[in-house]
Amino acid sequence: MRNERRASPHPAGAAHAGESGDGPGLAVSEAARLYRWYRNARAAVSYDYDQVSVPDEGEAVTLVEEGSDELDVPDHPVVPIIYGDGIGVDVGPAAQQVLEAAAHATGRDISWMRVYAGESARERYDENLPDDTVEAIRRFRVGIKGPLTTPVGAGFRSLNVALRKELDLYTNMRPTYHIEGVPSPVTDPGAMDMVNFRENTEDVYAGIEWEAGSEGAEQVRAFVEDEMGFDDTIHDGQVGIGIKPITEFGTKRLVRKAVDYALENGRDSVTLIHKGNIMKFTEGQFRDWGYEVAREEYGDEVITEDTLWEERDGEAPDGAVVVNDRIADNMLQQLLTRTDQYDVLAMPNLNGDYLSDAAGAQIGGLGIAPGANIGDGRILAEPVHGSAPKYAGQDKVNPTAMILSGRIMLEYLGWDDAADLVYDAVEHTISSGTVTYDLERQIEGGEKAATSEYADTVAAEIERLA
Structure with missing residues (x-):
């Protein structure tokens, strides 16, 4: 089991239909059930899909009320999935199998809605990102995707960035923690238990x-x-x-997401990462706006590091989150030298890309590093790794990052019991030595498993643990 500061990114106060404090599967009122059916039907028919179909079974995840980000989550949601390019055809089905096993083990189900982006979309639609895909994720609110390829210098926009912009998924969230049994280049990978919040829609990634x-x-x-x-x-x-745009609007909503997460999950600190000593009016402004959020919007729940030492001799109030800041290049060192001093990081887009990947290396590499893109009442989970086309279809690559990204999705739905099963099953499978080739060659006595065999083992472990 990982430590008690378990990630839980679903919106505070989210309503999860069919659940109560006594556990999943309890019936909601008939009126609520009919209303959910009506909203699901509207989601299915209000857009005329060209080459994909809405599953016959399952219901849409919807907002409790328009204008909020609180979700009404049925016990059998429809979830769009993009396999993606390259090894997506391997890791996508593996993740589906494991996530279905966790849902079934906790009295729920998932109806998958296959949608397309990248190479598979070009084959069907003659375009990289069809409206079908964007509208499915927009309407059903909770989705998962595999890796998508953007050739360097090829002259067309990153599909990952395009999806984030189209759906206003302004937060890239990457929990970074070590799984027992995973080889690491550092001596104490267990010291890493960090959640990175990366702004997703501006900075140099705006594409201007x-x-x-x-x-x-x-x-x-x-x-x-x-x-x-x-x-x-x-x-x-x-x-x-x-051009490198950093806006007050984009910065403040990202920092709010990070601070809210820290407060809701018992985290100790939020660190603003920037290069404001050089880029004073972009990244320096990110820092200043971040502190404005902390000082003006959270009252006694948040204390800045300066106030902590000037007025309280370093003693934080019970339950308060400390907000501080670090220069980006220095933070790359501190990831290695002072790992356990950092908790939640909030960063502009480019810094977040660098630092999240560097943190992932310390816990064993991008093959096991999960992530998710989150907006207001919407999530698109995705692994951090690339598409590795030379391994596509060989049933050999590691699907752990895709599986653990699905775990974030389950937590967003409020299915923490299912998410815990996924984590525990993955950890037990790896620590027992059943791993894919990338880890097997680093583990003495490891047993090499194909992608599908690894997924079978994790799914069976979920059934055993349940």
């Missing part, structure tokens, strides 16, 4: 850039040099130019 030699690049250069006075800043010759 111009290719070297283009008319747009020359126009921006002329404006910067002639109108703004930076005439000696850019070297002569061709130049590629990009």
Whole structure:
């Protein structure tokens, strides 16, 4: 079992239909059941899907009321799934099998709605991200996806970024914790128990850039040099130019998500990661706006690190979350040297990308690192790793990251008992030595399993634990 600070990213106060404090599966009133059916029917028919079908069984996850992010979760939801590119055809079905086993073991079910993006979408729709896919996730609110490929310099937008922007999934959440039995390059991987909150919709990932030699690049250069006075800043010759927007709106909603999570899950601190010593008016502003949220919106629930030492001699009030900040490059060192001093990190997009991957390396690599993109009342879980096309269809890759991303999705639904079963079954399977090839070659006495065999073992372990 991991420590007691277990991740639980579902919205505070979410209503989960068919559940009470006594456990899952209790019937809701007939009126509530009929209302849910009506809303599900509206979700199914209010958009005319082109090449996908809404499952005959299952119900839509819906909002308790419009304008809130509290969810009404049936015991048998419809969940869109994108297998993705490359090894998605291997890890997607493996995750489905394990998540279904956890749902069944706790008296629930999942109806999967297969939707498409990337290569599989181009084959069906002749486009990378069809409306069918975006609308399915928008309407059913809870989904999971495998890896999608974006070639470097290929001239088209990242599909991962496009999905996040289209659905306003503004928070990328990556819980980072070590699973017993997973080899790690550090001596104490168990010290890592961190949750990273990365802003998902702006920064340099906004995609506002111009290719070297283009008319747009020359126009921006002329404006910067002639109108703004930076005439000696850019070297002569061709130049590629990009813009780095950091907004008050985007920053504050990300920091709220991180602080809310810390308060709801008994975490001790939220650290704002930035490079504000150099980028003073973008990342420096991220830091300042983050502190504004802490000081102005949370009262006694939050205390800044400066106040903690100036007024309380380092003694935090009971239950309060400490908000502090660190420079991004220094934080890369502290991930290694002071791992256990950090709890929840809140970061702009680019810093979050770097730091989340670096943290993942300490707990065994991206093959086991889960993640999820979260908005207001909506989630799209996804593993951190890439598509690894050379291994596609070989039934050999590690599906743990996809499975544990599904675990975050279960927690978002409020199915903490099912999520716990997934974690415990994965940990027991790995610690007993049944692993895929990537871990087997690092573990003395490990038993190499195919992707499907590993999923079979985890699913069987769920049944045993239940």
